[in-house]
Amino acid sequence: MGNGGQANKPVGKVMVVGAGIAGVQASLDLANAGFYVHLVEKKSAIGGVMAQLDKTFPTNDCSMCIISPKLVECGRHLNIDILTLTEVEGIQGEPGNFHVDVLKKARGVDMSKCTGCGTCLEACPIRYEPQMPEMERMARTAYAKATDEDAVTAIINRHRDKVGNLLPVLLDINRQFNWLPRCALEHVADELRIPLAEILRVASFYNAFSLVPRGKYIVNVCMGTGCFVKGAPRLLDRLERELGIKHGQTTEDFMFSLELVRCIGCCALAPAMRVGDDTFGRLTPNMIPRILKSYVESYGIEEEEEAAG
């Protein structure tokens, strides 16, 4: 905190924690007023979420136009010391005389040479892939089998001539793998000449898509109003306990993913859920273990068949 009492002359340093638009603006104001600023940010870059917004309220100004000059100014300001990938660990002292411990994490990149061109990001193989090798084996990633690339090509070809074909292509890929593997999306971007960023934007907008691998069976618990009033929350509780995961997660063996869906049109037989392609109605929590078991068993059989065939 600044200690600027005497003769209105700014002395000392200020620490700003969090480099979103508010933090950036505050740092600029302080630095321009003559304070030395340490700007601390947990993430690897300053700017926060504002850059992701389309417009700002209430003037409908473009947010990038507002924030980017400030980012540049902040980065060049001699009175601002930017500490990214840094977390505050402890604060001692009193206003006017603070002692702050920060933990600055290694970046693995020489910051004095990096121009932020993004090439390494593009090439990084583990961006959307699961990081644990034993999991990677179980999740069906694109091109895990020799026929996968053909499957994606076939999907793209099926829809190639339609206008507005991105959504049908993504839906089919999602059906093929249960999620949208990065390499398949790159394939789509190349073939349909749609920027990857646009594809990712569409993919992350719709609930049906997943950018992380999901299990073999997707358990969709209906949380529509019809099911909600007939006890769907208890059904969900039970499923979460039986599977040992929360909704939105996948079991470790990549057998089940638990998801919520808003109505599957079976409201008269509420509460309902869908496992893979099968719909179950008039459920009670006590029926859950048996249903899940039947899938585990049938999976075992399929595996054997696959191994034998």
Add this chain to the structure above:
Amino acid sequence: MKITTLSQLEDLKRQGLTQTYPDKIKIMVGMATCGISAGADKVYTALEKKIAELGLDAVLEKTGCIGFCQREPLVDVIYPKQVRVSYEGVTPEKAEALVEALQTGEVFAENILCRIDQEDFLIEGKIRPYANPHPPALPGDIPTYEEVPFFKKQVKIALRNCGFIHPERIEEYIARGGYLALYKVLKEMTPEQVIEEVKASGLRGRGGAGFPTGLKWEFCRNAPGDMKYVICNADEGDPGAFMDRGILEGDPHAMLEGMAIGAYAMGAREGYIYCRAEYPLAIHRLEIAINQAEKLGLLGDNIFGTDFSFRVEIREGAGAFVCGEETALIASIEGKVGEPRPRPPYPAQSGLWGKPSNINNVKTWSHVAPIIMRGAKWYAKFGTKKSKGTTVFALVGKVNNTGLVEIPLGITLREMIFDIGGGIAGDRAFKAVQTGGPSGGCIPEQYLDTPVDYESLGALGSIMGSGGMIVMDDRDCMVDVAKYFIDFTKDESCGKCTPCREGTLRLMEMLEAITDGKGEEEDIEKLQDLSEMIIDSSLCGLGGTAPNPVLTTIKYFREEYEAHIWAKKCPARVCKALIVFHVDEDKCTGCTLCRKRCPVEAVEGVKKEAHRIIQEKCIKCGVCFDSCKFDAVIVE
């Protein structure tokens, strides 16, 4: 073969009639999603096996949902030259017994729902009676279809064929008068006449807003441009509603014929059906239907040999509620992010790919063919002064008879819930009925005599919506219900405009605080203020209606909010933070069931002695309450 003349259509119709009503026993199983989830597929396989085993000379068919989902699986048997009987709650064992009875030439007399002694051929205004509605073998007191309370007050126009035809066979649709309207329109009417007819019928959009359909068609027709599109909105995002699914799975041609007529009236040559991906069976049946119609020249190029061509394509949604909104839906068909945009320009001026487009709901399209064939006057006979015709509701929640019902507009909520719905399940007390999905509101008991139409429901702060009607009893907490809907709209808000994105989040935080027992003095007023702000300033209808559930529950159930805030009690005993589970020591027999089932070992006690719940461990999952056979677990 392409059909070009009326006599060809009539030939096909005759063929369809012999197929639909064969000279031998015909068994039909209701195989819509609801039926299948109730076990209809198992019943079907059991029937198939037994018929083959006994060598019974019978036709086994699939059909759509007749609407009475509560009694599913439903099996209908047409006894040739006699009568048609509907059986309810059929199990595979019963199915086998049924086939055995049929084999001996008897009438199977168990599990009977009703007998159908005549069928209404609505399009032609004809009744097709069965030859012998009272075969002696049938028990005497079996009600007819029209006498069953669930069906009695219904008038089926959009659902005219659901449960009566095989949805994957175009001949059966034609047998009941299908595609006659399209023929009439193409050969005898000008586009203007069609629009006049639809305008005169008073048909209003069944997708939610209730805009007059004829007027919308006229705007689109008059918009300049030679390329126009018609779109069918089958996104049905409203949770707790399945009317559109019922129609698409039970009678897809009804909607397709309506679309083709609309396309002719508006001068469109291409159409899209935007159907949510959660309805795989509906999409499958639509594909079949489009294929069949194209083969017969009822869709595609030069329909009925005229120079009118119309192709349709199906587009699947990907699970975003906001894509039901027309501008978002258009963006989604274009392959973009499904975000709405400000109107005007309306889709009628600049819609799909910037061309004039018209969007109607599945139900709206399904009403078109009957209007053309029977005339606007006939249609306008049903309904009230401003709300004409019939509409389909999905009656669900805590009523005895859940299912799809089509009623003339203007019957009261009480008739819906107590006559058709058969009252509240388990003889509990009625508390509220929710209409209009996340955009609608909760209507309390004192307004049960309100007629169901656009204006009357609007006056109560709710909306007609697309047709979800969810009945709630005294065990539903209204604050929790409001929270549920805000949670829904918070998740589904596309995030483009701030009032909706941030506003719903703040509403959610406040409602969460209230249900967690952390409500504060002025919370109710704050909720109301914020709600009104969101309504006034949101970009599209999602935000503009999202706070309705909050506002109506505050208006009609304020005392429940107050109980949560002041007394820190949940009167309906739902909100986990405000309830405790106890064991009534006098009633507990020490059967140990609750102790065994408790997932967190929060119940202690020994066999044959009263048990006790350890409050510190209890996670309030309610398992003990559900398991207790002696009502010894009490919630307070």
